[in-house]
Amino acid sequence: MFTLDASSIDKSLPVPVGTQLHGLLAYMLSFGDIPDGAKLPSVRQLAADIGIAPMTVAQVYKQLRDEGLVEMRHGLGAFAIQDPKIRLPGSNPLDALRGDIGALIEKADNLGISTLSLISMINAQSQFPRGGDGLNIVFVCIFEGPGRDYVEQIRPVLAPEDKVRLITLDSLAGSDTLREACRKADLVLTFVNREAEVRSHVDSDNLLGLRFIPSEQTRQNLARLDPRTRVAAVTHFKEYIAIMRPSVREFAPHVSDIRVTWSSAPDLEETLAQCNAVIFASGADHVAEHVPEGTPCFEYRHAPDPGAVENVLAPHLADIRRQKSRGLQTSHPSQKVAARPKGN
Known part of the structure; x- marks a missing residue:
């Protein structure tokens, strides 16, 4: 990943240096190779490296903190947060499956089934509908054209019955109807660096920021x-x-x-x-x-970063499906009918 120095900011441009620095750091944190938990340069060090006022750097760090991209630790400085959901040990849903996966591989080996054959069987089985409706997913993008491509690129981890609705950030900001659609969705996806902005319009727990990288x-x-x-x-x-x-x-x-x-x-x-x-x-x-x-x-x-799709999005979708399935299993039959009006 590129480094920050005096050439990073172009003072000849009619764009405030603070705006330039914010865009630079937001991009590096969202799309770059900065690992989760990495310490950013101190305010004074960064100001000296790129030749701008420390107050400007401090304001940018606070903005990044408010957007959920950095964590400010008292007396220690600023640290990168690429995905808060996987920052704490043991919080990744995949951790709960490791023992089951190991046992399944051992059982397949005892039956003479190769690991590759087992993987193929699992992949095929995962494509079969498991009952119930698919997930209702909203993807909040910046531009529709690239947004459609992004949806197709994450399609392999979606079920055939899942429905994805594309909404631009500009349209979301100006429509109560679209904001309500997001609140009712099983999952709202967006870019990790836009998560705070989307959350300001849709205050909901069903929002996930996804990391993107250059194609x-x-x-x-x-x-x-x-x-x-x-x-x-x-x-x-x-x-x-x-x-x-x-x-x-x-x-x-x-x-x-x-x-x-x-x-x-x-x-x-x-x-x-x-x-x-x-x-x-x-x-x-x-x-x-x-x-x-x-x-x-x-x-x-x-x-979409393939690692984020596989290690963050896929298990997150699986968790939503489990929760939704449990809700259907524990509800009264008459409640199920009420939840599915005729014609849906």
């Missing part, structure tokens, strides 16, 4: 860039302008000429004309319309 296609596209390329890196949100240059350099360290801007900048077309490759963040798709013909242009796209 494999994005990494390959960046790695293929010619070292002599003059790159224009364009973001949709001014807040994340500071992250564009280090994000490109992370997978294209051989490229040195990287110019950053945002999609509504008044000098956007001039910047694009001066470069021979354009990389735009999700949401800035219209930038491609202004790119000179023949100039390589691609989106810096993210994807």
